[in-house]
Amino acid sequence: MNSRRDFLQKLGVSAVALQLGTVHVWANDKNASHQPYDGKVLRVAIMGLGGYGTRVAGAMQYCTKAKLVGAISGTPKKLTDWQDSFNIPAKNCYNYQTYHEIKNNPDIDAVYITTPNGLHHDMALAVAKAGKHVICEKPMALNAKQGQAMVDACNAAGVKLLVGYRMHFEPHTLEIIRMRKAGEFGKILFFQGLCGFEIGDPTQWRLNKELAGGGSLMDIGIYAINGSRYMTGEEPIWVTAQETKTDPVKFKEGVDETIQFQFGFPSGATASCLSTYSQNNLDKFYLNGQKGWAEMQPSTGYGPIKGRTFKGELDQPVTTHQTVQMDAFADILFNGAQPPVPVDGNEAVKDLKIIDAIYLAVKTGKKVDLNLS
Known part of the structure; x- marks a missing residue:
């Protein structure tokens, strides 16, 4: 099985992360303080382990307020690769028939849905029903009717719904x-x-x-x-x-x-x-x-x-968008932070x-x- 470094390089993630670096800022403050973070960490499972899901996973290795802890995929080989490459416990890995069981997993706070657009609606409703915060790639759904149903389901379940508008944090x-x-x-x-x-x-x-x-x-x-x-x-x-x-x-x-x-x-x-x-x-x-x-x-x-x-x-500083986004999402979910541009x-x-x-x-x-x- 490939090492984490080989796996990331094969998928082009570590090279991107190293090239761009990370600057945890929301605006243009070049003198922003970077004190060690000792607050609550957002524990995320990624659903959909394709190209973009892998990019997010690689970027999250540099987060200070968010951590990749789980994976959901319909491909068993991807799950075993991610367990090794990102140090994900087997108990935090699910397939598309079992991911509703995350409701019984206290180690996962949120699920980031990076699957094709047509799958977002049903998956978001299932994640919300399981009591986990929903993070969804854009476009959030196939149409406004589906999107509103996702908003309503998350509200009814008492969980937050955030969307991967990474440019909303770009300096x-x-x-x-x-x-x-x-x-x-x-x-x-x-x-x-x-x-x-x-x-x-x-x-x-x-x-x-x-x-x-x-x-x-x-x-x-x-x-x-x-x-x-x-x-x-x-x-x-x-x-x-x-x-x-x-x-x-x-x-x-x-x-x-x-x-x-x-x-x-x-x-x-x-x-x-x-x-x-x-x-x-x-x-x-x-x-x-x-x-x-x-x-x-x-x-x-x-x-x-x-x-x-x-x-x-x-x-302005150059950032790794997904790293900054995920740290910002942690602040929004746990600290009530208000982003400069909405991401809900x-x-x-x-x-x-x-x-x-x-x-x-x-x-x-x-x-x-x-x-x-």
């Missing part, structure tokens, strides 16, 4: 948000979000309507959707959208290749965004105001994030309402009104 992002709140850009006029790459294997789950819920919009388009909201500081009130499909064999019915979508905001600001599975080199946010502008490129990748404004280059289920339902509206706008060719209150 360059938070510096632009700080500048916008301080009025340094003046009245916000326009946002642009470009998210895309050329997707490979046509048999992967991201191109499966049942598992993904769509195509590029459900995968990377969520970044532009959510980014338009935290960058402008407003909620959109209408959406228009258009779909382009050049390869109907690879991108079957219900799986979008490219969608362009536009938002209008109460202040009169607008947004123009694109998500695509057929173009590389698209990871850019641009915010324009009456007094100045901000640009991020890369804007949402795993790092390092780069940004500049009309005042010059941003020099209600925040995710708003994004899902927008996704529903975008698909409706594509289908009808009409402007769709939004009410996210």
Whole structure:
């Protein structure tokens, strides 16, 4: 069996973690204090041991307030590998038929669901029923109806529901948000979000309507959707959208290749965004105001994030996003911390309402009104 180091390197996690390092900050305070932590540690089991689950697991090795203690998978070999590589006790490992038994395991506080989108809803409901906090990757569900059911189930069970909005803790992002709140850009006029790459294997789950819920919009388009909201500081009130499909064999019915979508905001600001599975080199946010502008490129990748404004280059700390996120989640769950941008289920339902509206706008060719209150 591989050693932990070999396992991490094989999956590309330790190299990423070592390259990016960790800076446990939520904003741009380069002089933040890093006193030894002696508070309660969030004990997490990861459900779904694929590429992203493995990235989170690797990043959590550097957390101070959160610890990986469990694993849930439908693949027995992955469970045994993780036991060895991440020092996970066998008693904290479950498969998809037995994970409801975590209700009897006092060593697990929360389950982080990193499975395909189409599985999130049922798994979240089961985890909540087991009395564990739910952490779910984005998009949280296939549609707003499912998302609201997840919120309701967690509320009924008395557990918290958090969503993996890692950019909500990224220092360059938070510096632009700080500048916008301080009025340094003046009245916000326009946002642009470009998210895309050329997707490979046509048999992967991201191109499966049942598992993904769509195509590029459900995968990377969520970044532009959510980014338009935290960058402008407003909620959109209408959406228009258009779909382009050049390869109907690879991108079957219900799986979008490219969608362009536009938002209008109460202040009169607008947004123009694109998500695509057929173009590389698209990871850019641009915010324009009456007094100045901000640009991020890369804007949402795993790092390092780069940004500049009309005042010059941003020099905020580089972080390992998932490490900072998981430590922040511990503060939210145990200490009642309030993040600069919400990361709860209600925040995710708003994004899902927008996704529903975008698909409706594509289908009808009409402007769709939004009410996210």
